[in-house]
Amino acid sequence: MPPIFALVDCNNFYVSCERVFQPALRGKPVVVLSNNDGCVIARSEEAKALGIPMGLPFFQMREQFPKPPIEIYSSNYALYGDMSARVMAILKQYAPEVEVYSIDEAFLNLAGCGGGDLQSYGHLIRQGVEQGTGIPLSIGIGPTKTLAKLANRLAKRSPEAHGVVNLSDDADQDVLQSVAVKDIWGIGRSYSRRLQRHGIETAWQLRQADERWIRQQMGVVGVRIVWELRGISCLPLQLHPPPKKTLTVSRSFGRPITTLDEMRQAVATYTTRAAEKLRRHQLAASTLTVFLHTNPFKPNEPQYGSAIKMTLPVSTSDTAELIAYAMVGTAHIYLGGYRYKKAGVLLTGLVPEQQIQMNLFDARDRERAKTLMQTIDQVNARLGSGALQYAVAGFHPGWQMRRSRMSPRYTTNWDELVVVRAG
DNA sequence: TCTGGGGTCCTAGGACCC
DNA sequence: TCTGGGGTCCTAGGACCC
Numbered sequence: 491m492p493p494i495f496a497l498v499d500c501n502n503f504y505v506s507c508e509r510v511f512q513p514a515l516r517g518k519p520v521v522v523l524s525n526n527d528g529c530v531i532a533r534s535e536e537a538k539a540l541g542i543p544m545g546l547p548f549f550q551m552r553e554q555f556p557k558p559p560i561e562i563y564s565s566n567y568a569l570y571g572d573m574s575a576r577v578m579a580i581l582k583q584y585a586p587e588v589e590v591y592s593i594d595e596a597f598l599n600l601a602g603c604g605g606g607d608l609q610s611y612g613h614l615i616r617q618g619v620e621q622g623t624g625i626p627l628s629i630g631i632g633p634t635k636t637l638a639k640l641a642n643r644l645a646k647r648s649p650e651a652h653g654v655v656n657l658s659d660d661a662d663q664d665v666l667q668s669v670a671v672k673d674i675w676g677i678g679r680s681y682s683r684r685l686q687r688h689g690i691e692t693a694w695q696l697r698q699a700d701e702r703w704i705r706q707q708m709g710v711v712g713v714r715i716v717w718e719l720r721g722i723s724c725l726p727l728q729l730h731p732p733p734k735k736t737l738t739v740s741r742s743f744g745r746p747i748t749t750l751d752e753m754r755q756a757v758a759t760y761t762t763r764a765a766e767k768l769r770r771h772q773l774a775a776s777t778l779t780v781f782l783h784t785n786p787f788k789p790n791e792p793q794y795g796s797a798i799k800m801t802l803p804v805s806t807s808d809t810a811e812l813i814a815y816a817m818v819g820t821a822h823i824y825l826g827g828y829r830y831k832k833a834g835v836l837l838t839g840l841v842p843e844q845q846i847q848m849n850l851f852d853a854r855d856r857e858r859a860k861t862l863m864q865t866i867d868q869v870n871a872r873l874g875s876g877a878l879q880y881a882v883a884g885f886h887p888g889w890q891m892r893r894s895r896m897s898p899r900y901t902t903n904w905d906e907l908v909v910v911r912a913g
Numbered sequence: 914t915c916t917g918g919g920g921t922c923c924t925a926g927g928a929c930c931c
Numbered sequence: 932t933c934t935g936g937g938g939t940c941c942t943a944g945g946a947c948c949c
Binding site: 531591592593594595675676677678679680681708709711 | 945946947948949
């Protein structure tokens with residue numbers, strides 16, 4: 491049986507998560523800010539209606555929208571991650587095959603589901619998730635992932651769809667003509683401009699486009715999109731996520747960093763987070779890159795940025811060892827006299843923990859280091875992240891990111907649990 | 914004062930080998 | 932007198948995604 495793809499997408503996910511725990515936010519314009527309270531990354535329908543664009547820097551929003559009482563939240567990833575897991579768990583009750591595509595999206599294979607009435611089945615899924623979590627969502631159904639995505643857009647766009655659009659039988663000319671190329675999954679700014687320059691403006695026109703020309707302009711990626719629009723599936727459901735290839739931890743600073751000492755603290759902190767992620771995925775890294783740069787939005791300030799990539803003698807997930815290399819790299823590329831905005835650590839060459847290649851000249855006691863890491867991870871899991879940390883990471887540093895409008899971690903922190911009172 | 918973070922895939926070009 | 936060519940691996944950069 492050929493698959494029938496459904497794309498389930500939570501509506502304004504981060505805003506919806508905040509609303510679950512604060513019902514008074516319903517009907518009001520609400521935005522959620524990126525890390526460091528930098529820019530707008532989620533908007534309620536009311537906020538969209540005010541004309542607040544995605545990605546608007548927060549300080550510009552306050553200039554441009556001084557009047558309306560917009561509810562503003564710093565992003566609370568502990569909360570969103572937990573709500574996401576609950577949504578995904580419910581979706582798995584409705585379809586045997588689920589690909590968790592992002593924090594707020596999943597592809598489902600609905601072949602054989604719902605007794606053939608996929609429209610009704612879609613509404614059933616919506617009700618189930620809404621009842622179980624309070625999160626509203628939209629569902630698009632189609633014979634390919636690209637058409638399911640497109641159907642999902644239509645479901646969000648047209649109120650009469652009530653959140654479900656089914657294109658599994660036919661994505662006809664009228665439907666495809668109503669979708670601009672820039673709104674097709676996989677077509678970004680650059681490709682959509684190039685296509686429009688050649689008179690291709692709608693999904694329907696792209697579907698009819700000359701394959702050789704598309705191949706030449708957009709490579710195999712473009713050809714795949716055209717085929718998928720024609721209903722020929724090229725992108726299968728990924729039931730088992732492929733292993734991670736790279737892992738990054740990077741942050742903008744709450745205020746500029748101007749000393750090597752603080753830069754060392756920041757890089758050591760990010761390296762600690764990266765090593766924790768490695769161990770959680772039971773991976774080890776074979777290279778470590780440190781990068782740092784000034785604020786590119788301040789052209790009047792002197793600009794500098796650099797990166798250094800180091801190959802480790804033995805793949806490792808040992809925080810102390812990774813920090814040692816990161817500190818060497820930091821000292822190497824850090825130059826005084828600049829106001830630094832951001833730094834980060836990139837780990838590549840990730841290998842499963844069990845497959846680490848030993849090095850003949852390796853003097854390190856790796857068994858002992860591993861036991862220590864397990865102990866630290868256990869303590870931090872029980873007492874909260876950062877209960878045990880390396881001194882080089884600094885205590886209460888002033889450069890940490892701003893998140894001044896954070897909601898409580900309602901679902902994942904004992905101290906901040908929601909209290910339900912009877913009567 | 915204030916502009917996010919973390920990924921993937923594809924392609925072209927260089928290094929190297931035979 | 933003659934100045935190859937194909938394969939593989941790696942990397943950097945571009946494009947895209949949420």
